[in-house]
Structure formats: C-alpha cells, structure tokens
Amino acid sequence: MVARQGAEGPTSGSNVPARPGHPAQPRAPGRPRSEVAHRAIIDAARELLVEEGFTRLRLEHVAARAGVGKGAIYRRWPSKEALALDLLLELAEPHLAIPDRGDTRAELLASIENPIRAITRTRFGPVIRAMLSQIAGNPAIGDPFRSSVVAARRAEIARVIERGIARGDLRADADPSVATELLAGPVYFRLVFGGPLDEDLARRVVDTLLRGLSAS
Numbered sequence: 001m002v003a004r005q006g007a008e009g010p011t012s013g014s015n016v017p018a019r020p021g022h023p024a025q026p027r028a029p030g031r032p033r034s035e036v037a038h039r040a041i042i043d044a045a046r047e048l049l050v051e052e053g054f055t056r057l058r059l060e061h062v063a064a065r066a067g068v069g070k071g072a073i074y075r076r077w078p079s080k081e082a083l084a085l086d087l088l089l090e091l092a093e094p095h096l097a098i099p100d101r102g103d104t105r106a107e108l109l110a111s112i113e114n115p116i117r118a119i120t121r122t123r124f125g126p127v128i129r130a131m132l133s134q135i136a137g138n139p140a141i142g143d144p145f146r147s148s149v150v151a152a153r154r155a156e157i158a159r160v161i162e163r164g165i166a167r168g169d170l171r172a173d174a175d176p177s178v179a180t181e182l183l184a185g186p187v188y189f190r191l192v193f194g195g196p197l198d199e200d201l202a203r204r205v206v207d208t209l210l211r212g213l214s215a216s
Helices: 033-052 059-066 070-074 080-095 104-121 124-137 139-167 176-193 199-213
Strands: none
Touching (some): 033 059, 033 080, 033 124, 059 070, 059 080, 080 124, 080 139, 104 139, 104 199, 139 176, 176 199
16 A cells, blocks of 8 residues: 555554653543544545546545645645555455355355445445546556556455366366456456446356366
C-alpha cells in the first residue's frame, strides 16, 4: 500500500507527558485521533469517488466531508491518485485469498465467486466501477494496482492450479497463467460490457475449464 507518514499526537493508551508538579494523566479510552481521521478520510473519499467519479474528486472536498484539515490528507497521501489507490487496495484485499479446501472444483469456483461477491455485494464494487478507466489508463494507479491486486490474484489461482495438478485432478501441463485469464476474464468482461455476475456464471466457466484441463 501507499506509505503513510507518522501519526498525529501520542498513540492510544500512552500517557500525556506530566508537567512539573502534576502527575501524568492517562489518555481517555478510544481510538487515537490519527486512526479516526484516517478512517474518516478513507470513507469520505469512497463516498465522493462513487458519487462524482475520479476526475471530479478533489482533496479539499474529501477533507470537508471527513471533517479534517486538508493537511491531514497530505500527511498521509501526496495526491488523490495515492488516496484512491489506497482505498482500492484496502477494499480488494479481503477477497483475494483462496484457501486449500482439498477440492479442486470448489477452489476454482472460489476463484470466480470471490471477485463476483466483491463486485456485487461489497463496497469494492462501486469503487472499482468508478476507477476502471483510471486502472486502464493512469499508470500512477494502474501499475501499482496490477503489481499488487492483480498479481496477488494470479498467484492465488496459480496455487489452485498447482494443487489440482498435485491431486491428479488437472493435467500436468495446465498453464496457470492462461487458467487465470480464463477464470477471471469473464467476470471483468461482464463488469465492463454488461451481463449477470452470479453463481451460474461461475459454474459454467469452471465446468468449461475443467473439460479442457481435467486429467481424467
């Protein structure tokens, strides 16, 4: 993720330095101000990005909605590209892992169902729709997105293919790179050009793939 600069003020649970003749007073319980501000900025950026699109996004508008000074944003993100990228990475990360289930077909289904669920049922969906053109054409966003989220998805699906080969479910010459594109491609094709994103799509894609890659 984009590097963030230091937190504002003392950390949660620390004591306020004592003045001469006065004992140190413990900080009131609750999250540190820097964490609260960070969350408010991220949430405001997400809302404005979905409402107005990336090209109309202004950091001063984000600051106003978050209830912070503009400097609080620049201490964490040097540009709106950096802020939007951090938001994308945060929303995408929970949907990347494909655990070993001991069942190749179930894992292949998960490789499609995970992004479908993220797009249709979580806050990632409206944000990725708002950012598609930037991912495609803005290197400041597209390059790090591909090197992190896309690379992580490729690596997860490659592990699924490798496990399937080791179990004897898939052909030994199954190409993980091509399999990734065959599995993920239909999801993003429909995201861009239209069509239902549902479990039926996942089943049909996986069954078609298995007809070509199955070891039996």
